[in-house]
Amino acid sequence: MHTPFMNMTFCVRTFGCQMNKHDSERIAGMLEGLGGLMVDTVEEADILIYMTCCVREAADTRLYGQVASLKNIPVRSGSPLSKRIVAVGGCIGQRDGDELTKKLPHLDVVFGTHNLASLPHLLQAAIEEGGHQVEVLDASSSFPTELPTSREHSWAAWLPITIGCNNFCTYCIVPYVRGREKSRPIEDIVVEAERYVAAGVKEITLLGQNVNSYGRDLYGSPRFAQILKALDETGVERLRFATSHPKDLSDEVIAQFGSLRSLMPALHLPAQSGSDRILQLMNRRYTSAHYRQLVSKLRDACPDIALSTDIIVGFPGETEKDFMDTARLVDEIGYHQVFTFIYSKREGTPAASMEDNTPHEVIQKRFDRLVDIVQAHAFEKNQLDLGATIPVLVEGSSKRDELLIAGKSPKNQTVHAPVPAGKTPEQLAGSIVNVRINEAKTWYLAGDIVE
Template sequence: MSNVFEGTRFCIHTFGCQMNKHDSERVAGMLEGLGSLPVETIEEADIVVFMTCCVREAADTRLYGQVASMKNIPLRDGTPLDKRYIAVGGCIGQRDGDKLLAALPHLDVVFGTHNLGSLPGLLRRAIEQHGRAAEVIEGGAEFSSALPTVREHDWAAWLPITVGCNNFCSYCIVPYVRGREKSRPLDDIAAEARSYVEAGVKEITLLGQNVNSYGRDLYGEPRFADVLRAVDAAGIERLRFATSHPKDLTDEVIGLFATLPSLMPALHLPVQSGSNRILSAMNRRYTREHYLGLIEKLRRARPDIALSTDIIVGFPGETEENFMDTYRLVEEVGYSQVFTFIYSKREGTPAAEMDDDTPREVIQERFDRLVDLVQRKAFEANQAELGATVPVLVEGTSKRDDSILAGKSPKNQTVHAPVPAGADATSLVGRIVPVTIEEARTWYLSGTIVHA
């Protein structure tokens, strides 16, 4: 059989969460394994894959706009294909399936979150038969980690431990497009972690829609603490995880921030709202008081821990008093980073049926107030690093200046430092180097490498 992929070039555009980034690495692994070469831009590519997110309405708009605009981009010189082939996967692919083919005339292939491995066959069919193909299934037998991969960075790896979600927050589409929660066996996770350490990986990020409930489906109770211990025992230097649901964060896991050498002092713990009334309407199943109790325990276990969160402004029925509950919670916690969103209605979720007559300009004004507070608190949090020497995992050079290195601190802060005199920037990428912090801004730190 001829290889229709030989001599082709592909690019992947990834939207949304870390799970999509992990899936994109698997798509790259499959396509490179078939002889296609990666490129950075659509203009250079014969095959374009969009890995999509449908958590917010803006993601739909962006996808439709980008696919529609591609009809005006000419084929590259020397392409072995008769046209540029476009595939859409991820959550929008899972949600809309065949509807995407009807709505987007130049789209060739649609695949879902549960059948990532079908992409090569669907593309082959579209290329050989000059047709269009869509395949979306309701559940997959394997994690995408079983597929070949090309990691974005040699020194970092995503490691999924669960897929799907059982929480059904009233605003969230994820359980409908990612399916019910499913955990990987602990032995498989530990083996994959060991393989990454042997390959020279410095940092592993464990992934799941709710990592804290890991193992409930396999073992009858959550065993996320056992996962953390197993990955730490593999010898990894830096360990992170995302995302955590507050209702399932246990004292055992909190205690590991004080005892596991590899577990970084940073935690993303989405609160969504500081109002008990809104939390109940969101079906979050914890209270403001419970959440603040978790923060107190975390800071007792690891006083220097950096906390980040997600907050939705303008959930249906949110009053000024409810918003101020959120505002005051942000003041009290003092997050290092907050991802703020204006509520986006997602058809098919319970919240989409809730009435709300709050004017858009009122919601926007509240959002702007919160963003101002978030920036002030983030600036204050970073001032604590002035004069400190922190270990920084170098990720590359600054997009604006290739004489400036950029990397991440243990607290996941972005750190900039000049390339030392006589040093080669590329030789420092993927290494952990000590940086003395001399300047602390809202979203980054700057300093000097002590020695490299």
């Protein structure tokens, strides 16, 4: 049977958050279902699709540089197309729409965050008719989970429970490109999770811009704790979620870390700043004291919980005192991991018009000081697992050494171990093995697999 993309190869390049990664899996599922063959490199691809992020300026720069460089890469030998078809979707596609084709004239297709399902016919039109094919919708009429998927790993699955965001943090472009928050019915989520478990998935990660507010639009109040309980009952071995907004993290959800079998002892809880003044300017709607109380409750419920966070350095108007409030928060809490960012102005957000006269050199020095604190605590936290035997979900071979396996601990630490005799990393991928830890570095643990 002939399908529209038979004998054509495609490659998906993904920037940004887990939701973008999940959208990329949906795109791969659609194109494979229509006869396309996914490849790993740009040189092999007849069709190249960029799933983009516009949260930080660096993502824009990266996209423009990569698309511009394609002019120098010829189409592969044997391709059924006379030219490579290039498409841009995700958040930059949603934000810029037709403007992208003016800045990148050799771009063929632009689509947004709300119309993944339109991509096949847009690509087909670009192939058959030429010209620029652009479709960006203001809102979605369906959930992207209704589309087929081609997961990167058979043993792990992303499971979106909400799309969009209602928070409007003043630095963030996401509500403008992902739209208002929309929750899936509990029944649909549970059915999808049960299907994954039956297919052998070991780890499910629930996705949403703010999972803690799940269900407010459907049921009148958040029901995220109910979702966690329901998915624990599916029998999945490991359950995680991202991202969690502090203002909506309830005591009921916190309690699940001490009671649910499958819920991993790790939580990403973005603080963004430790200064109440900056938090107010950011429209985060919590104080540093409230954030500290949440951490205390989490550690009461699950003493071994590994916490990670996001911190923005150099938000407009940040003073040395504001920065020191942030540094004290990070030092006091002692995170396993901190994602540190220098503030990136995003046009269209309220913070973009805020005045800031702080020299970049001052901001950079603050950033470097914070990184020193982060690294010290990450190293200190990992030392606590020296000598312990930890169950590790194997992901494959280590990037450091192909004779080592790499995987994740329950606390989401990267763990390396030598491959047992007679085995390969590929054979072990997706299995859970016990590793006795004999080395603890800042960003990883290492040890030996034990029975």
